[in-house]
Amino acid sequence: MLEVWTTGQVRAAEDRLLARTPDGALMRRAAFGVATVVAGLLREHTGGTAGRRVTLLVGGGGNGGDALWAGAFLRRRSVAVTAVLLSPDRTHAEGLAAFRKAGGRVAGDLGEPDLVIDGIVGLSARGPLRQAAAELVGRVTAPIVAVDLPSGVDPDTGAVDGPAVRADVTVTFSARKPVHVLNTGHCGEVRVVDIGLAPELPDPDLIALEADDVGWAWRVPGPGDDKYTQGVTGVAAGSSTYPGAAVLSSGAAVLATSGMVRYAGWAADEVRGRWPELVATGTVEDAGRVQAWVVGPGLGTGQTGRDVLTAVFSDGVPTCVDADGITLLAATPSLWDARDPDAPVVLTPHDREFARIAEPHGITLGQDRVQAARALAKRLDAVVLLKGNATVVAAPDGRALVNAATSSWLATAGSGDVLTGLIGALLASGLDPWLAAGCAAWVHVRAGELAADGAPAPASLILKAIPDAIRAVRAG
Numbered sequence: 055m056l057e058v059w060t061t062g063q064v065r066a067a068e069d070r071l072l073a074r075t076p077d078g079a080l081m082r083r084a085a086f087g088v089a090t091v092v093a094g095l096l097r098e099h100t101g102g103t104a105g106r107r108v109t110l111l112v113g114g115g116g117n118g119g120d121a122l123w124a125g126a127f128l129r130r131r132s133v134a135v136t137a138v139l140l141s142p143d144r145t146h147a148e149g150l151a152a153f154r155k156a157g158g159r160v161a162g163d164l165g166e167p168d169l170v171i172d173g174i175v176g177l178s179a180r181g182p183l184r185q186a187a188a189e190l191v192g193r194v195t196a197p198i199v200a201v202d203l204p205s206g207v208d209p210d211t212g213a214v215d216g217p218a219v220r221a222d223v224t225v226t227f228s229a230r231k232p233v234h235v236l237n238t239g240h241c242g243e244v245r246v247v248d249i250g251l252a253p254e255l256p257d258p259d260l261i262a263l264e265a266d267d268v269g270w271a272w273r274v275p276g277p278g279d280d281k282y283t284q285g286v287t288g289v290a291a292g293s294s295t296y297p298g299a300a301v302l303s304s305g306a307a308v309l310a311t312s313g314m315v316r317y318a319g320w321a322a323d324e325v326r327g328r329w330p331e332l333v334a335t336g337t338v339e340d341a342g343r344v345q346a347w348v349v350g351p352g353l354g355t356g357q358t359g360r361d362v363l364t365a366v367f368s369d370g371v372p373t374c375v376d377a378d379g380i381t382l383l384a385a386t387p388s389l390w391d392a393r394d395p396d397a398p399v400v401l402t403p404h405d406r407e408f409a410r411i412a413e414p415h416g417i418t419l420g421q422d423r424v425q426a427a428r429a430l431a432k433r434l435d436a437v438v439l440l441k442g443n444a445t446v447v448a449a450p451d452g453r454a455l456v457n458a459a460t461s462s463w464l465a466t467a468g469s470g471d472v473l474t475g476l477i478g479a480l481l482a483s484g485l486d487p488w489l490a491a492g493c494a495a496w497v498h499v500r501a502g503e504l505a506a507d508g509a510p511a512p513a514s515l516i517l518k519a520i521p522d523a524i525r526a527v528r529a530g
């Protein structure tokens with residue numbers, strides 16, 4: 055599991071550590087870590103360090119100080135280091151003195167570097183790159199190593215609203231910040247260098263699941279298990295107009311665990327034809343006992359949809375509500391009345407669905423997606439999985455996790471129906487609803503990656519890749 059701390063938490067921890075560390079020691083530790091990573095990259099890409107050219111982009115704060123000290127350390131490996139000072143009158147004085155003393159050169163332009171170090175802004179960054187920095191960064195063609203975070207990207211939300219550095223590698227110090235999991239596109243590969251902060255850090259604000267965590271959580275049948283003990287998933291989805299959503303959600307539930315799946319709805323024939331192993335009936339009332347419901351995909355937003363949602367809620371089991379289910383709840387909040395307050399609900403909105411259901415409660419989806427998801431989860435007492443390039447999953451008790459996409463191939467029609475089916479099956483297996491949503495999102499991304507492999511992956515192919523994705527997490 056990757057742990058993530060807000061910049062506020064990191065600053066407070068740094069202050070405590072600084073108070074018992076000699077002046078400048080922490081910065082030198084951080085910079086030494088940057089220099090080590092950069093030297094490794096130079097060796098990897100150019101075969102050595104001596105005579106290789108590195109340019110530092112140096113802003114006016116501690117981040118620039120890190121870059122200058124890293125430049126000084128690289129000089130010891132005979133790297134030719136040039137610094138471009140973006141705020142000459144505010145440049146970190148000790149860093150600049152150390153850099154000059156080590157033989158570093160200050161210049162007005164980029165030169166032709168083998169690698170660029172972005173030390174423009176770090177933890178105190180707000181807003182996009184300013185014009186001079188943006189122009190310089192725009193001309194870089196060499197690989198970029200960002201110090202702490204790619205400049206121009208918001209450290210706490212990962213948001214970008216203007217020019218920003220797109221790094222190949224980001225080197226951060228002891229603690230991942232939200233940007234590192236919310237905006238992997240701009241961070242590139244994230245390396246964490248230890249500067250001794252760990253003892254000062256509180257509980258993390260966020261986590262990101264890794265393969266091991268998902269493998270551990272995914273239920274594996276034991277000798278005493280049968281199709282019922284592993285959980286029966288009910289799927290109430292699809293309509294005569296949208297039978298495909300029912301086929302995809304049911305299929306994902308069939309493939310996710312070896313528990314049983316019951317389908318209830320108008321697409322019974324299509325679903326049965328595609329998945330002979332499930333039991334299909336026309337209505338939720340006739341479906342028989344289930345341990346969790348999936349409701350919403352392709353359901354329609356009329357009276358029949360409202361009746362289905364009411365029937366599902368009345369069953370009193372954990373329920374994943376997606377797509378039309380969310381739109382129905384937003385339009386007719388009294389539908390919540392049928393919910394058993396003890397039965398967990400997972401909502402899986404994309405941005406527009408989020409706006410529909412959250413705005414009546416005064417919650418808007420700004421740049422801070424984690425806080426927005428948290429606020430809605432608390433308000434509705436439901437797990438909220440907010441879809442996006444980085445998927446955020448928030449629980450009513452404040453827990454939050456982020457699952458980063460590795461490509462955008464998953465943004466395809468029907469992909470969400472597959473995710474919903476996966477969540478339903480994990481809910482039926484008895485997993486904590488927050489973890490169920492997180493693990494499902496993880497396997498969904500992995501299945502998308504396997505299916506796409508560099509080319510478009512329609513939802514049917516994502517579905518087909520689910521067994522391999524589960525094998526991958528089981529293998530750790």
Ligand SMILES: NC(=O)C1=CN([C@@H]2O[C@H](COP(=O)(O)OP(=O)(O)OC[C@H]3O[C@@H](n4cnc5c(N)ncnc54)[C@H](O)[C@@H]3O)[C@@H](O)[C@H]2O)[C@@H](O)CC1
Nearest residue numbers: 068080081084115116117175176177178179180181182202
């Ligand atoms: N505090 C510590 O103990 C440590 C700090 N370290 C480094 O210090 C960094 C934090 O340093 P600072 O707090 O001095 O701040 P930064 O270096 O992040 O920013 C410096 C200043 O730039 C200005 N600024 C903000 N956004 C800008 C933008 N978009 N364009 C141009 N200028 C902008 C602000 O006035 C800010 O004070 C960390 O990210 C890390 O790199 C490390 O050396 C580890 C130890």
Ligand SMILES: [K+]
Nearest residue numbers: 172175201203
């Ligand atoms: K930076």
